[in-house]
Every structure is written in C-alpha cells, then in structure tokens.
Amino acid sequence: MNPDPRRVALRAFLGKLCDVSSLGDQDDLFAGGFVNSLYLVSLLNFVQEEFSVVLDEEDFDMANFRSIQSVLDFVARKRGEA
C-alpha cells in the first residue's frame, strides 16, 4: 500500500520543527508541545502552499490544525474531496 503523500509531506514538514518520531496522527500538536503558536503560522503557510488551498476567515479554527489527521481532513474538505 502506498503511503498517503500528503501525510508524508506533512510529517516531513513537522519533522523540520520538532521530533515527530513519537507523534501519532491523532496526537494533539499543541497540547503535546510539538507545535506552538510561534510555529502555527509556518504550518498555515505550508498547508496553503503545499496543498494548494486558500484559507478563508472561517477556516481559522484550531480544530482544523490540532492533529495531523485533522489537518489532512481539513485539506480534503477544502479541496472538495470529502
């Protein structure tokens, strides 16, 4: 089974910020200290550029960015795939 390329790209991105070896797809990025507010902007920029989505005002909801899975679900919704 081929790995999900978006998941791979997102984990690679997060790996530039922190140690993701113990990070599960459902883990809370913020509560676990993997990503803090300082880096949230980088994450938002990455999501927009890497996955070709444009964030609207209503997208600024922490629930969309709380875990790897929630980011992937959000991108799928924005791209009309879900």
Add this chain to the structure above:
Amino acid sequence: MEPHLWTADQESARAGFRAFARRHVEPHAARFDREERLDEGVISLMASQGHLGALVPAAHGGSALDPLTFGFLNEEIGAACSSARSLLTVHGMVCQAIGAWGTPEQKARWLPELASGRALAAFALTEPEVGSDARSVQTTATPDGQGWVLNGHKKWITFGEVATLLLVLARHGEQTLALLVDGSAPGVQRTPIRGMLGTRASMLAEIRFQDCRIPPGRVLARPGFGFPVMASALDLGRFSVAWGCVGLGQACLEASVRHASTRQQFGRPLAGHQLVQRMLADMVVGVRASRLLCLQAAAARAAGHPRSTLDTLLAKYHASTMAMRAAQDAVQVHGASGCSAEHPVSRYLRDAKTMEIIEGASEVLQGLIAGQARGDLRPDPEA
C-alpha cells in the same frame, strides 16, 4: 561586509537606506532623544521613501521589500536612531498581521493608509500586569450583537501616543482576539509615558479602553486566533529589532574606532593599547556574527522555511546581547566623554538595554531556544 551574500539590488537598496539615515535621521537623533518624540518631518520623510510600506504588497501601495532588504532598512535606520527603527518595527508588525491574517476588505481598507503613512500603527499587547506571559491578557472584548465592546488597560505601547490604528490583544472567555481599533475611537484614552531609559523618542503611551465599541469586521482571523496573530507579529518584530541591533552595534564600533584612532594617551592613540584593541575586536566579531545570524533568519523567511521563527529568535537574542556589550565597551573606550548626555554612545547604551527587553526579553528567548534544543536532541527511541 559580506556583499557576496546578497544581490546587487539589495546592496543598492542598502546604500540608499544608509545615505537616507545618515542625512535625515542621524543628525536629529540626539534631539529626538532629548525631546522624547520623533518629529513629523522625519516620519513624513520615511513615509515618502516607502519605509512605512516596506512590508505592504505593491497591490496595496507598499514597497513589498524582501526580508533581507527589510533587514537592511532596519539596520541602517537602527544605526542612526533606535526610536525611528522602533517605528518601523511596530508599524511593520501591524502591516504584517493585516497582510497575513486580514480579509480582503481589511487589507483594502488599512494597508494603503499604513503604506502611505497617512495612518500610523501600534501593537497593543502589554498590560500593567501582563508582559512576557501574553496568554494572561486581561483586556476583555464582549460581543454586543454586531461588534465588540472593549475594556482594559494597555501599557508601554510603542508609538501609542500618536498611532491612529491599534492592534489590540483581548480576551473573550477562553478565547483571545486580535482587534483593529481606531486610535481616536470614543472610549480610547491615551496617556503619554515620559522618562524612559532608552528609545526615548518612541512615544510610548498607556491606553485605556472604557466601553469602547468596536464595529464588525475588526477581528483579525477569528476569535480564538488572537494569540497566533500576535505571535506572528512578534516574530516579525523580533526580526526587525535584531537587525536594528546590528545597526546599533555597528554605530558603537564606528564611534569607538574613530575615537580610539584620534585620542592620544601615553604618547599613542588609544587604539594602540592592547586592552582597547580587545574591545574593538570583540565589537567587530560580535557585529559580524549577529549580522550573519540575521542573514540566516532572512534567508529562512524568504524561503518560507518553518525554522525561520527559531532562526529569528537566535538572531534577536544574539544581536541584542551583542549590542549591549558593544555599547558598554563603546562608553568605556570614550571614557568620561562617553558618559556625557551629549555623546551618542551614552544614548546607544541606554537604547541597547531596551533591546534586551522588547519583543521578547532575553530570558524568554533563552527559554524558547533551550526548549527547541531539548526537542532536537531528544533521544531516538529506535536507537
């Protein structure tokens, strides 16, 4: 100088910034410091040069400088006058926040005004009881059906005395909000703060909000995103201050070399004494190292690299501590004349101390840097 690390266009822009700063800013810096205000003339000149729109997209009337060129602007203005550089910092923070988080309507309304200098912006986060611990903000925003009602007290707000647009961090329950507030709105009361140690012309103010009604369309991003909005602005602020500190360190170095080369003691110039040479050498190395860290941060920002925030932390921490050491040594090299209020190096020393506190005190930055290092060095569970 390391001109091989940037382009000819960037070098040309840098030379222009330097010529402007030395002609129009530096000669007046002592007066600004003494009078505790920037005069409207220098602000207008900076606006006419596009400095206030440095971070505004061209589509909204800005100069849209790349990160390194913006850094050079801050270095050169910072070498001339830290208070003028402070204006670039806080004005740029608000421009950056609107550009990054604003709706098309918000960008169209405010960015052209800010780029032209018709509007001046201030960043209102700090409160009497809330400094580095920004999450504990006590100013409240309460929904009133359409917009918000703002109540609270901000303090130490750079250019808060004259800003026409305030970016305010407030709280609604557990949520934080970043609000765009007209400086002249009913319910906004501003009190100038005088007698600061450094960057004395930064026109600090206390700002009280009493039942201040904020119309709809003034929240950046959404309620709940206030802290990320402010954190991203602070990231830009640290970048600006870091470059300003490189300029401040360079000014200390140039003043010290001039004085040490001409002042004779014991039959030879001060620069001929080895203990003075140590101070000059430390300044040269410190300025160069800080500039290289700033260059690294600028490159990371230009590339959109996620480590740019960390690189900026490193640059600001190093450059601000470097500037403080350089200013202390510059006063030492100048002896009694350096202790005089009439001499620029005494202003440099007061300004440098401020640099270690604003946009993230050194101890806060050390904690963030150490925390990142602990994450980077976490033992590999597979090993």
